[in-house]
Amino acid sequence: xVSKKTAAADTVDAxxxxxxxxxxxxxxxxxxxALEVFSLHGFRGATIDQIAAQAGMSKPNLLYYFPKKxxxxxxxxxxxxxxxxxPLAEFDEDxxxxxxxxxxxxxxxxxxxxxxRESRLFANEMLQGAPRVSEMIEVDLKNLVDEKAKVLxxxxxxxxxxRTDPYHLIFSIWATTQHYADFDVQVRAVLGKDRNGEGRFExxxxxxxxxxxxxxxxxARSAGKA
Amino acid sequence: xVSKKTAAADTVDAxxxxxxxxxxxxxxxxxxxALEVFSLHGFRGATIDQIAAQAGMSKPNLLYYFPKKxxxxxxxxxxxxxxxxxPLAEFDEDxxxxxxxxxxxxxxxxxxxxxxRESRLFANEMLQGAPRVSEMIEVDLKNLVDEKAKVLxxxxxxxxxxRTDPYHLIFSIWATTQHYADFDVQVRAVLGKDRNGEGRFExxxxxxxxxxxxxxxxxARSAGKA
DNA sequence: AGAAATTTTGACCAGTTGGAAAAATGTTAG
DNA sequence: CTAACATTTTTCCAACTGGTCAAAATTTCT
Numbered sequence: 001x002v003s004k005k006t007a008a009a010d011t012v013d014a015x016x017x018x019x020x021x022x023x024x025x026x027x028x029x030x031x032x033x034a035l036e037v038f039s040l041h042g043f044r045g046a047t048i049d050q051i052a053a054q055a056g057m058s059k060p061n062l063l064y065y066f067p068k069k070x071x072x073x074x075x076x077x078x079x080x081x082x083x084x085x086x087p088l089a090e091f092d093e094d095x096x097x098x099x100x101x102x103x104x105x106x107x108x109x110x111x112x113x114x115x116x117r118e119s120r121l122f123a124n125e126m127l128q129g130a131p132r133v134s135e136m137i138e139v140d141l142k143n144l145v146d147e148k149a150k151v152l153x154x155x156x157x158x159x160x161x162x163r164t165d166p167y168h169l170i171f172s173i174w175a176t177t178q179h180y181a182d183f184d185v186q187v188r189a190v191l192g193k194d195r196n197g198e199g200r201f202e203x204x205x206x207x208x209x210x211x212x213x214x215x216x217x218x219x220a221r222s223a224g225k226a
Numbered sequence: 227x228v229s230k231k232t233a234a235a236d237t238v239d240a241x242x243x244x245x246x247x248x249x250x251x252x253x254x255x256x257x258x259x260a261l262e263v264f265s266l267h268g269f270r271g272a273t274i275d276q277i278a279a280q281a282g283m284s285k286p287n288l289l290y291y292f293p294k295k296x297x298x299x300x301x302x303x304x305x306x307x308x309x310x311x312x313p314l315a316e317f318d319e320d321x322x323x324x325x326x327x328x329x330x331x332x333x334x335x336x337x338x339x340x341x342x343r344e345s346r347l348f349a350n351e352m353l354q355g356a357p358r359v360s361e362m363i364e365v366d367l368k369n370l371v372d373e374k375a376k377v378l379x380x381x382x383x384x385x386x387x388x389r390t391d392p393y394h395l396i397f398s399i400w401a402t403t404q405h406y407a408d409f410d411v412q413v414r415a416v417l418g419k420d421r422n423g424e425g426r427f428e429x430x431x432x433x434x435x436x437x438x439x440x441x442x443x444x445x446a447r448s449a450g451k452a
Numbered sequence: 453a454g455a456a457a458t459t460t461t462g463a464c465c466a467g468t469t470g471g472a473a474a475a476a477t478g479t480t481a482g
Numbered sequence: 483c484t485a486a487c488a489t490t491t492t493t494c495c496a497a498c499t500g501g502t503c504a505a506a507a508t509t510t511c512t
Contacts, residue, residue, distance in 0.1 A: 022458090022459085022509090023458095023459095026459090040353075040354060040355065041268070041270060041354065042267075042268045042270070042271055042350075042353075042354075043271070044267060044268070044270060044271035045268055045269070045270035045271050045354075047498080047499065047500085048499075048500060048501085049498090049499080049500095057460080058460070058461060058462085059500085059501085060460075060461070060462080060501085060502085060503090061459075061460055061461075063500085063501065063502085064459070064460075065459095067501085068500090068501085069500065069501090097442075098442075120353050123349070123353055123408070123409075124268075124353060126408065126409045126411055126412050127266075127268075127346050127349055127350060127353070127408055127409075128266060128267065128268075128271075129266065129411050130411045130412065130415075134411070134415070137411070137412055137415045137416070138415045141412070141415065141416060142415055142416050142418065145416045156444075159444055160444065161442055161444060162436065162440065162441070162442045162443060162444045163444070164432075164433050164436045164437070164442070165429050165430075165432070165433045167416060167417060167421070168429060168430050168433035168434070169433065169437075169442070170416075171402075171406075171409075171413060171416075171430075172402045172405075172433070172434070172437055174405070174409075175401040175402045175404075175405035175409075176397075176398045176401045178401075179397060179398075179400070179401035182349070182352065182353055183349075183352045183353075183397075183400075183401075185352055185355050185356045185360070185363070186356065186363055186367070187397060189356075189360070189363045189364045189367065189368055190363070190367060190368050190371045190393060190396075190397075191393060192368065195393070203391050203393075203394060204391075204394050204397075206390075206391070207390055207391045207394035207395065207398070208394070208398070210388065210390050210441075211390070211395075211398055211437065211438070211441060212437070212441055212442050213441045213442065213443060214388065214440070214441040214443055215388070215436075215437060215438050215439045215440040215441035215443075216323075216324075216327065216387055216388045216390070216395070216438050216439065217388060217440055218382075218385050218386065218387060218388045218389070248488090248489090249488090252489095273468080273469065273470085274469075274470060274471085275468090275469075275470095283490085284490070284491065284492090285469095285470085285471085286471085286472085286473095286490075286491070286492085286493095287489075287490055287491075289470085289471065289472090290488095290489070290490075293471085294470085294471085295469095295470065295471090453512100454511100454512090455510105455511085455512085456509105456510080456511075456512095457508105457509085457510070457511085458507105458508080458509065458510080459506105459507080459508065459509080460505105460506080460507065460508080461504105461505085461506070461507080462503105462504095462505085462506095463502105463503090463504095463505100464501105464502080464503085464504105465500105465501085465502075466499100466500095466501090466502105467498105467499080467500090467501105468497105468498080468499070468500100469496105469497085469498075469499090470495105470496095470497085470498095471494105471495085471496095471497105472493105472494085472495080472496105473492105473493085473494085473495105474491105474492090474493085474494105475490105475491085475492075475493095476489100476490080476491070476492085477488100477490070477491085478487100478488080478489065478490085479486100479487080479488070479489085480484105480485100480486085480487080480488095481484100481485095481486085481487100482483100482484090482485090482486105
């Protein structure tokens, strides 16, 4: 009764059965396809048939590797969260505030460019109230942000960074960078064909750097009234 | 064959039949319910049954007013877009740049607070590649933004605003404000119970003002090195 | 090669979903 | 009151969905 099916079912089984190379490959193909479909249609909007088609296999075959739709999604999300938190974790207390913030922004922007599907998968989950990751964001994410907020506060107290709300600071970085992945259609539509070439990414990076470093105040009156 | 059904079917009919007050009321109830459900689950994720339940009526009864699920969604989206573009349209060339931008940010932030479902409905649509509103954003939205970008450019040339990319400037306002509606769960989770009271909104407003006015550079060296 | 294990396929199913048809129940004007 | 119209409910259905299962095809191991 243990090994009627061999491939995936080793979630919490006695004999984890090492996972053949072929199984790993197929699983990766499926996860890749699922990422594509889930990120576009959300969990409920995506069908196993679609994912199977995208993965180039039949539905029952896919279900042989992942017996539950749920589980594909869960795997994607949990893998994603690791990737997603990594850049923030790199934030270094001993570095220069502006260098650290600038490179964090850049890394996040690169992620929006290079992993837009991951970003959208995450956004979909958030939009729907994060039913599948609530614990993850209430514990892991919160702790990490709390920690980094403390670092920011230290910098502010040392006068090396403008005194402001560290949490909202982090939110604004997330928002501005992920926007380019999540609202890609809108960005493309508004920028029009011309402004959409390779320069787009650099334009965004340059603008965000300006925004976070100096805001919109023109040089002439940087330290002006009030 | 014209009037077998009377209520909704007047999309492009000969006799638009004035729409009784009762019909208008019921339609509004349905749209309100649909907004709730669509904004949470996306188009495909939402079912007519759910919407009907939310609206307090039976599915066939709902279908009497909106014969197609599609149409409820379309109506919501098109009504939404008007509301959504209004604040940007108010942007006044003759005003003071900073006053205009600041009040635009505040209006958008208020909208994120007061109409989070609309924001999420819109976000859902964008995430999915805007299949139902592509024309709207490629024409109406683009034109409006082009126009306002020109205003921003003028201000920049007059030295009244930092020289930067006006399109990305607008994107960053959208991103930072809508973030509070679309990623509400995340924001709540990260802020924790304490920091989530009535002050939250004001904190965000204050932070964003600081960000857009001065960036993160501390006062002491506002106009520092190159 | 041949047995054993793994992978793939095809047929199938029960539950859900969007929607149609028609009967039943109001509602209103004459 | 009643005929005409508007609204609501009941019943039903075909397509789709997540998922099962046994048999067939393939790979792996000896």
